[in-house]
Amino acid sequence: xxxxxxxxxxxxxxxxxxxxxxxxxxxxxxxxxxxxxxxxxxxxxxxxxxxxxxxxxxxxxxxxxxxxxxxxxxxxxxxxxxxxxxxxxxxxxxxxxxxxxxxxxxxxxxxxxxxxxxxxxxxxxxxxxxxxxxxxxxxxxxxxxxxxxxxxxxxxxxxxxxxxxxxxxxxxxxxxxxxxxxxxxxxxxxxxxxxxxxxxxxxxxxxxxxxxxxxxxxxxxxxxxxxxxxxxxxxxxxxxxxxxxxxxxxxxxxxxxxxxxxxxxxxxxxxxxxxxxxxxxxxxxxxxxxxxxxxxxxxxxxxxxxxxxxxxxxxxxxxxxxxxxxxxxxxxxxxxxxxxxxxxxxxxxxxxxxxxxxxxxxxxxxxxxxxxxxxxxxxxxxxxxxxxxxxxxxxxxxxxxxxxxxxxxxxxxx
Amino acid sequence: xxxxxxxxxxxxxxxxxxxxxxxxxxxxxxxxxxxxxxxxxxxxxxxxxxxxxxxxxxxxxxxxxxxxxxxxxxxxxxxxxxxxxxxxxxxxxxxxxxxxxxxxxxxxxxxxxxxxxxxxxxxxxxxxxxxxxxxxxxxxxxxxxxxxxxxxxxxxxxxxxxxxxxxxxxxxxxxxxxxxxxxxxxxxxxxxxxxxxxxxxxxxxxxxxxxxxxxxxxxxxxxxxxxxxxxxxxxxxxxxxxxxxxxxxxxxxxxxxxxxxxxxxxxxxxxxxxxxxxxxxxxxxxxxxxxxxxxxxxxxxxxxxxxxxxxxxxxxxxxxxxxxxxxxxxxxxxxxxxxxxxxxxxxxxxxxxxxxxxxxxxxxxxxxxxxxxxxxxxxxxxxxxxxxxxxxxxxxxxxxxxxxxxxxxxxxxx
Numbered sequence: 001x002x003x004x005x006x007x008x009x010x011x012x013x014x015x016x017x018x019x020x021x022x023x024x025x026x027x028x029x030x031x032x033x034x035x036x037x038x039x040x041x042x043x044x045x046x047x048x049x050x051x052x053x054x055x056x057x058x059x060x061x062x063x064x065x066x067x068x069x070x071x072x073x074x075x076x077x078x079x080x081x082x083x084x085x086x087x088x089x090x091x092x093x094x095x096x097x098x099x100x101x102x103x104x105x106x107x108x109x110x111x112x113x114x115x116x117x118x119x120x121x122x123x124x125x126x127x128x129x130x131x132x133x134x135x136x137x138x139x140x141x142x143x144x145x146x147x148x149x150x151x152x153x154x155x156x157x158x159x160x161x162x163x164x165x166x167x168x169x170x171x172x173x174x175x176x177x178x179x180x181x182x183x184x185x186x187x188x189x190x191x192x193x194x195x196x197x198x199x200x201x202x203x204x205x206x207x208x209x210x211x212x213x214x215x216x217x218x219x220x221x222x223x224x225x226x227x228x229x230x231x232x233x234x235x236x237x238x239x240x241x242x243x244x245x246x247x248x249x250x251x252x253x254x255x256x257x258x259x260x261x262x263x264x265x266x267x268x269x270x271x272x273x274x275x276x277x278x279x280x281x282x283x284x285x286x287x288x289x290x291x292x293x294x295x296x297x298x299x300x301x302x303x304x305x306x307x308x309x310x311x312x313x314x315x316x317x318x319x320x321x322x323x324x325x326x327x328x329x330x331x332x333x334x335x336x337x338x339x340x341x342x343x344x345x346x347x348x349x350x351x352x353x354x355x356x357x358x359x360x361x362x363x364x365x366x367x368x369x370x371x372x373x374x375x376x377x378x379x380x381x382x383x384x385x386x387x388x389x390x391x392x393x394x395x396x397x398x399x400x401x402x403x404x405x406x407x408x409x410x411x412x413x414x
Numbered sequence: 415x416x417x418x419x420x421x422x423x424x425x426x427x428x429x430x431x432x433x434x435x436x437x438x439x440x441x442x443x444x445x446x447x448x449x450x451x452x453x454x455x456x457x458x459x460x461x462x463x464x465x466x467x468x469x470x471x472x473x474x475x476x477x478x479x480x481x482x483x484x485x486x487x488x489x490x491x492x493x494x495x496x497x498x499x500x501x502x503x504x505x506x507x508x509x510x511x512x513x514x515x516x517x518x519x520x521x522x523x524x525x526x527x528x529x530x531x532x533x534x535x536x537x538x539x540x541x542x543x544x545x546x547x548x549x550x551x552x553x554x555x556x557x558x559x560x561x562x563x564x565x566x567x568x569x570x571x572x573x574x575x576x577x578x579x580x581x582x583x584x585x586x587x588x589x590x591x592x593x594x595x596x597x598x599x600x601x602x603x604x605x606x607x608x609x610x611x612x613x614x615x616x617x618x619x620x621x622x623x624x625x626x627x628x629x630x631x632x633x634x635x636x637x638x639x640x641x642x643x644x645x646x647x648x649x650x651x652x653x654x655x656x657x658x659x660x661x662x663x664x665x666x667x668x669x670x671x672x673x674x675x676x677x678x679x680x681x682x683x684x685x686x687x688x689x690x691x692x693x694x695x696x697x698x699x700x701x702x703x704x705x706x707x708x709x710x711x712x713x714x715x716x717x718x719x720x721x722x723x724x725x726x727x728x729x730x731x732x733x734x735x736x737x738x739x740x741x742x743x744x745x746x747x748x749x750x751x752x753x754x755x756x757x758x759x760x761x762x763x764x765x766x767x768x769x770x771x772x773x774x775x776x777x778x779x780x781x782x783x784x785x786x787x788x789x790x791x792x793x794x795x796x797x798x799x800x801x802x803x804x805x806x807x808x809x810x811x812x813x814x815x816x817x818x819x820x821x822x823x824x825x826x827x828x
Binding site: 011012013014015018019024027028031036037038039040041042043044046049052053056060071072073074075107108109112113114115132155210276278280281282283284285286287289290291293295296299300301302303304305306307309310313314343344357358359361391392395 | 427428429433438441442445450451452453454455456457458460463466467470474603604605606608609612616624625626635690692694695696697698699700701703704705707709710713714715716717718719720721723724727728757758771772773775800802803804805806807809
């Protein structure tokens with residue numbers, strides 16, 4: 001049970017179009033339980049090949065986790081392959097079938113006949129309910145080993161694994177306590193960040209340190225594994241304390257929350273409201289802010305002013321300002337933030353204008369981004385950035401920079 | 415040789431920190447040659463486990479490609495595992511060793527003793543030169559099968575594979591042509607879609623059919639493999655033709671382009687412009703439209719009106735309308751689209767208002783979405799949807815529904 005193998009099922013993951021990301025999540029969760037993933041396999045929708053793979057996995061690992069292939073179509077072969085590999089029968093479950101029918105009924109739809117395929121259970125399996133989809137997971141204990149079948153969509157797999165599988169696995173595994181810290185950082189490159197904190201974390205193997213970078217957002221995971229919670233927390237403080245100090249104002253999250261959640265909390269605490277004015281990001285800032293449930297407490301709305309005309313008409317940016325400085329300028333970023341704040345009556349406003357490429361339409365080099373801020377105190381301000389990468393990367397960086405400017409102003413940092 | 419298995423070697427790819435991306439490149443290259451990847455495996459730096467994996471791969475596939483594990487350290491076990499699996503010796507090559515030394519010398523560095531490990535060759539292997547690194551690739555023909563060992567760094571692997579492996583593989587493979595169609599569909603569930611088109615595609619194994627579903631967007635890949643391009647195209651037409659007819663207005667893309675690109679092309683062709691008014695999606699529609707480079711040709715911008723107040727102030731929605739029908743209503747969706755069109759002067763406008771959850775703040779059930787449309791002809795209109803799933807899923811569906819309503823109106827469908 002200390003060794004696991006993950007088998008992702010689906011021909012689409014054998015092309016370049018779809019990556020198996022579920023296994024990254026599962027590997028993290030298993031590592032946190034002290035279980036090592038020894039192999040990951042991706043198999044197409046091919047019953048004999050999958051059956052072989054399951055048999056081989058059971059020879060090498062005490063825990064075999066299958067993801068995907070539980071859908072309603074002929075292509076979905078996981079149930080059958082597991083039954084074949086374990087030499088067990090598939091049994092129709094009226095209860096699961098009723099659940100699927102009920103799910104369709106709630107959406108005023110009729111269950112297709114084909115969905116009945118999802119109601120088959122491997123003989124002796126425990127059925128783990130899936131509140132977010134039609135295919136339940138299945139948990140099978142077999143000759144001292146455990147086989148788990150999980151649905152492929154990440155939105156179904158993750159909550160199911162966390163709620164149903166982790167507690168069951170913990171019961172089977174030796175008692176160990178794992179405590180973690182999950183930092184998020186912006187405004188540093190990955191190599192600068194590593195140069196800064198490596199002198200601290202490389203001295204320890206426990207807690208383990210993992211660094212993950214995406215545009216404008218670096219995650220640092222510290223994970224301590226000890227016999228008691230006190231020991232784990234003590235180790236985390238010993239390593240985390242100096243890291244927090246070194247990162248300073250670049251550290252925006254101590255609990256893994258994304259930046260849009262952090263600024264949301266800061267706005268709510270202050271009873272303040274926010275509006276946005278976006279040009280090259282086209283709505284990305286608003287999209288992220290409203291991805292947080294309850295954002296209507298502080299977010300009023302905003303403007304997507306993709307053309308100069310709309311910057312003038314909707315935000316009241318002076319056309320002279322655009323003529324003189326171009327739309328991609330500090331002056332226009334400031335005026336956009338101020339305009340959004342005036343027109344919506346929000347406490348604060350942030351703005352983005354820039355050149356996301358692939359070609360420059362304004363003369364400014366691709367990657368030039370101005371991020372603006374307006375609030376009740378002082379004049380509106382704007383920062384200039386030269387962002388690396390392609391269009392999606394530049395837009396991602398710009399969004400992060402705007403949210404971070406807001407965070408720092410709310411915290412009166414800098 | 416028509417079937418391949420890819421084995422990526424490296425413990426780092428069993429954590430969440432590093433994804434195996436080499437295999438995506440290799441899969442693409444192999445597919446273009448008519449070779450199907452049947453399994454992808456990721457194995458840690460574990461010699462017995464890797465040896466087993468290679469033996470098992472040789473039972474299933476005519477071509478086994480290993481990536482990584484060719485470095486100079488103890489951890490690098492690929493050479494040894496391949497030799498073990500094929501029951502061959504490892505032989506020291508003075509020529510490779512000299513090449514590595516020369517490489518170090520050119521950079522004014524001395525070769526470490528440890529690098530000599532990289533000069534070992536599996537008995538009988540052909541050495542493929544690696545101009546970008548110290549470890550050469552190796553090509554081994556074994557009982558009618560081919561085993562290729564490639565270095566892990568993508569900057570070494572890709573040029574090496576393209577220059578050395580592709581031509582060798584072409585000589586061994588029958589002349590074959592692959593042609594594909596890539597459909598995208600919205601407004602159907604995966605099971606309804608499958609019930610509709612399975613009677614057509616299940617009659618054929620060539621072309622192969624793969625169906626991939628994400629919220630409001632189902633992809634169908636048809637891939638034909640034939641001796642000539644004409645035969646492949648004829649087969650695709652034979653299967654694709656009836657599928658296109660059955661899918662009708664639900665089929666939005668014939669070339670794999672996303673919906674935002676499809677509506678962008680339609681708007682550009684018509685010399686028309688677009689604006690948006692978003693409530694619960696918070697900017698997601700604008701974000702998707704502006705993700706397309708060149709969208710400034712037709713997209714002017716829009717409004718994120720998260721509060722009732724802003725729906726009234728920015729879009730001119732009648733406050734009586736909101737009081738009477740609530741903000742989540744057909745009437746308000748229509749008025750939002752009309753308001754966006756009036757205030758921006760765009761040819762067309764689309765709008766979204768709804769209840770994305772997790773709790774209802776308006777009394778409407780979570781998942782209730784209204785999508786509005788306004789254009790130069792006829793009155794503004796709106797459609798009601800009951801979207802399944804959680805907040806991100808509902809917002810994704812809503813965005814897709816709004817873009818699809820626009821597409822259908824531009825094409826005068828329904």
